[in-house]
């Protein structure tokens with residue numbers, strides 16, 4: 001099943017053509033890596049796929065719903081889309097568990113239930129022992145896991161990750177990728193922006209962007225690099 005579909009999508013910022021006609025589908029269970037030089041449109045593509053930005057032309061569908069016709073986009077995003085960014089924006093005054101609970105509480109889930117869900121997903125990513133610590137009390141890798149837990153909570157089916165391994169050492173980066181890969185194998189669709197061939201090797205497909213267009217797409221799974 002297709003989770004996200006972009007069809008002939010363009011995005012212009014005044015004179016700048018960030019995307020110039022991109023079509024892409026990501027199915028359940030699929031991890032697609034997006035690579036390309038700086039300024040080629042990778043972040044724009046991710047933002048459009050998650051409904052954080054709107055295309056100038058073309059359509060974006062999440063689970064079959066045309067985002068241009070969705071009234072409460074924020075609710076759809078909270079329910080279906082998880083984001084992991086390099087700068088993870090954990091809220092410093094909230095504990096790890098509270099950061100993960102927040103999107104669920106915004107959706108009206110009661111605190112006790114939200115905490116239960118947060119602890120379960122923190123355990124999934126291996127940091128439940130740090131649930132009551134604040135972000136500044138955690139290492140970079142631990143913080144990134146908390147950010148991933150926040151993206152995963154509520155069983156979101158589309159995960160968008162923009163350089164999620166940016167500041168991490170190789171071993172921690174590999175662990176983060178393996179978490180994303182596991183979630184994918186459990187049925188999520190993942191779009192991953194990365195500069196690193198090492199991490200793109202975890203993908204089912206690699207899409208190369210150049211000047212706002214898909215220059216090349218490879219369907220080869222690079223098993224040997226795992």
Ligand SMILES: Nc1ncnc2c1ncn2[C@@H]1O[C@H](COP(=O)(O)OP(=O)(O)OP(=O)(O)O)[C@@H](O)[C@H]1O
Pocket residue numbers: 013016017018019036037038039040041042043044045
């Ligand atoms: N808000 C904006 N206003 C004007 N131009 C923009 C805006 N956002 C993006 N652009 C332009 O669109 C193009 C694509 O930007 P985008 O951030 O998507 O590229 P990227 O591939 O993610 O780059 P990087 O790897 O450096 O993050 C760039 O030329 C950028 O300058």
